[in-house]
Amino acid sequence: MNDYTHIIVASILFVVTLFTITKIGGKKQLSELSFFEYVSGITIGSIAGEVIMGLDGNLLHGVLAIMIFGSFTYLHDLIGIKSKKFRDFFEGNATVFIKEGKVLEENLKKEKYTIDELNSLLRQKNVFKTADVEFAVLEPKGDLSVLLKKELQPITPKDLNMTVSPEKEAHTVIMDGNVLNDQLTAAGKNRGWLDTELSILNVTLDNVFMAQVDSYGKLTIDTYDDQLQVPSPQPRKLLLAMLNKCQADLELYALETVSDEAKQMYNKNAAKLQTAIKKIKPFLNE
């Protein structure tokens, strides 16, 4: 076997081996979350590289070593699920670096981090002032997780006491001009509905690159023809406007009428509609 065929055979063999090992190891292997995955990831890679290029080596030796490293990570994962002690020993705990806004120098020293390195990690989290941090912890993987002080955290609807309409995941129902039937079913829709919606938007199926339907049954599409102006109706906003108009009309009629009985009826209904609008308003925001 000459050098070239050796390299070709070895490369193909190791692509298959590495693929199998990573498939078995799963997503966790790729994330390199723990010490073991990190080490085995590097080692498996270098073994493969070494055996492919080291022309005298026996191919099967390399495969064996990769299998061993792969099974070690696999075993480590399996035992880790069962035992907390095992996990603590192999993966280590997170180390608290900043608590209540104060840097814990002892822990920095223990992990051999300098204040410059800590500052650099903080900057990567967009924090430029240590005083802004309430709590920061060094994860076993080596990156820093930062909890900002409450007043510096991004504002949320909850902070503002706002009600927002709940929204579930969108479903992609058309890809490359093909209808994905299982996604369509998951969204609770059918072909008839999709055809109607597409005709409302005035496009044909084969011109649609991608279409998604949100949890309110609204279809948004992207067409192959980027010059095409697709109408983007906002039916929920329109409905809110209509509700408001009706409410204003009722109030107006109450002012205009001379009959006391009718005035009362209009006022009662205007108030009723007002309460209903207040309740439904968060759901009509899109």
Place this chain on the structure above:
Amino acid sequence: MTVAANVNQCLSTLKGIEAQLSSFAINSTVPEASKIFHETMMVIGEIKMDLEQRKIQLEKEEPQYKG
């Protein structure tokens, strides 16, 4: 526009709203949203009934504007 015509117009808008709400309630996959759409639809239905009665009254008073 006469009063009767105004009320008539408002009634049609309410009918439109009712239909739209019903369509939203069916098309939404979020139960909370469906519920609130449905509840609002009921409220609109009640208001519609009151207005319909008023419309009949008005038509009695001004039969020439019966639409």
